Each structure stands twice: as structure tokens, then as C-alpha cells.
Amino acid sequence: MKRSGFVKIISTAVAAMLLMSLIFTGCSGNSDSLGVALITSAAGANDKGYNESAIKGLEKAKEEMGINYKVVESSDVPGSLTQLAEAGYKVIFSLEYNFDALIKGVGGNKSIAEQYPDTTFVIFNDNPNVNEDGTVINKNVISVIFDVHEASFLAGALSTLVNENAKTLFSDKDYNFTEGDKGRKIGFLGGTKSNGITVFSYGFAEGINYMAEQLNVKYTYLSDYNAGFSDPAAGSTKANTYYQDGANIVNAVAGAVGDGVDSKAKEVKKLSIEVDANKDENQPGHILTSVLKNTEVPVLEIVGKYKDNKLSEINGKALSYNLASGATGITDLSVMESKIAPEGKDKWNEIKSQLDSISKKIADGEIKVTNAQAGEAFDKTKLKNLSMPND
DSSP states (O other): OOHHHHHHHHHHHHHHHHHHHHHTTTEESSOOTTOEEEEOOTTOTTSSSHHHHHHHHHHHHHHHHOOOEEEEOOSOHHHHHHHHHHHTOSEEEEOSSOOHHHHTOSTTOOOHHHHOTTSEEEEESOOOOBOTTSOBSOTTEEEEEEOHHHHHHHHHHHHHHHHHTHHHHSOTTTOOOOOSGGGOEEEEEESSSSHHHHHHHHHHHHHHHHHHHHHTOOEEEEEESOOOSSOHHHHHHHHHHHHHTTOSEEEEESTTHHHHHHHHHHHHTOEEEEEESOOGGGSTTTEEEEEEEOTHHHHHHHHHHHHTTOGGGTTTOEEEEOGGGTSEEEOOOHHHHTTSOGGGHHHHHHHHHHHHHHHHHHHHTSSOOOOGGGTOOOOGGGOTTEEOTTO
């Protein structure tokens, strides 16, 4: 054998070993006889939200069902999916927004789902596993969709209500809100422009507009969908631009970028909105609420189906989790409530009652919120009381 060929073989073997080392970093529990694994999104296992919530679901599955699990952090999602399926894992959750290789295949290769028909792959925040005619592409892929458009609508309505009543609700020494028309601006920072992000943004915008119509006021929506997910300093800088422009509230759907927004909100004595988990305590009194995407709920449910040999009931389906499921919604607002001035308590209770009423109207279908994850088109021209110059 020529030396160059030998070196090439050795290099390939070393690369494979390094990949395996990367993939199995973050293993939880012992050898997993039931074959459950999870690949985190780019925000990582310790994101205090989306990923941590899913891992909490796996922890509960271990405690309640005796199921061990493996957690993977990898920049190569297709490679990780392949390696885990090849290793024998039978249920693989992937929290990253990366579907092409799994669903349709890339580079002339068969899809990963087709290559491993005995493995169930679970993806989140979109349903790419359907053809244009609505038929299922891969019967071993489950799509998990959170109705965060509904929860975001509530957060938008809350934002307008709080912004319009800030002088009554808060002490001047604790907050520094921009008043009047100059303060009728609300910001939104998205990590990227994908259905998994715009589903938050469009629902949020519609909620702002809904309440602005009720109150006969006009708002401006300041948006940026290029914030990324890992740089808090960038979030702080961008949020400050919005705050200095008059916005009193900035909503961040951008992983760790949101931490920077929260810190800036505290610094300038205004408000932010968080997502995924209840992060209201991160900057008490400066995070108005968190739009919840509780990945623990579907993870626990799907693992339970697997343990009971009932995956066939949900394989190939898109599972939708609405406000009533407990997988989405907004927080109970208790942290924010502790910061309400004594003279603002009655108004605060009135606002909470209005939110309850809106939630019921959404559940009853009286209020229809655009669901970008389901492919519904968003028409900003229908928002008569909200200008969206950057969308």
C-alpha cells in the first residue's frame, strides 16, 4: 500500500473518532437500552429555556419511566442524526432548525429518515415533512409545533396595555418610560428569519394591533431578524437603539441574545419580553413576561408513547400544542405584579382580566392569529393600527 493511501485511511479513521467523541459529549445516564437521544439547538443545553426544558422532559422520563437518555451538542446536525441512528437509537429529538438532510436528502443521498426507517425522528417548530399536496413524506418523522402565535398575541396585547397605562402602573423612580406618540414603538429581535421565529413575531404584532385598535392609538413595530442566538452584547446594543428611539418594550426571540436585551432593559429602566421558559426572574421587574415554549411537555409525551409501544399512533404526524396544553402561553405575571405601584393595582387587575378574555376568544376562534409555522400567510396591511416598516 502506498504511504499516501495509508495516511488517508488513518486520517479518515481519526476524523470519524473525533466526530464520535463530539457526538457523545454530554451523555446523561448509563447505556440507553431504550434508545432515546436529543440533539440541542445551537443555543446549547444550558440555554435556560428551549433546550433545558426538553432535557428536563428527558429527566422526568428517566425518573418516571426508567428511561436513560443521551444529549448531544454538535454543529453537524445531519452527521449527528446519522451517527445516533447508526448507533441504534430509536427515538431521536432534534431541536435545531435543520431539516433538509433528514427529510429530503442532500447531495444526491437518500434522506436520513429513509435510510433509517426503524428510527423515529422528532423535529420542532415546523412541519417540512409533507409534500405540496399534503401527503406525508416520511412516516418515521414527527413534527412538533407550538401554538406560540397565540401566546405571542397575548404578549402583544399585554405590551400595548402596559405601555398605555405605564404612568398609572409604575413608580417614576423605578422606570423611565417614553411617553406619548414617541413611546408608541415596540421592538422585536429575531435570531433569524425562519418560520420558527416569525411565528412569534407575527402573533406578537397582531396582538399589539388588536389592543391598539381597541384603544384607538397607532403603534410602530421595529424589527430585526438577524440578531443571531449567541451574542448578548449584540442584543444589548440593538435593544438600546430601539429604547433610545422611544420604544419602551423589546421582545427578543434569539437565545442568549435576549440576555443582553434584558440587561439593557434594566439599565435604561424599561421592559423586555423573553421566550421559551419562564425567565421573568432573570431581571425582576424588567422582563414583562416570557412567551413559553415548554418543550418538556411533548418530549415527555412522545417518550411515553415509545415506552408503551404506541409510537405508531403519532408517527408521521404533526403534533400541535395550544394554550390549553400547557406547552405554550405566557407567565402568570407574578414577578411583574410585585413591581406594580399601589395606585396601579386596580388597573393591573383589569389588564389581567382583559388577557383572560382574549385567551378565551382565541380558544373559541373569535380571534384568529396567523400561524407562520403552519404556512399561513401574514398580511401586515390588515393591521390598521400598527406600522411595520422593516417587515
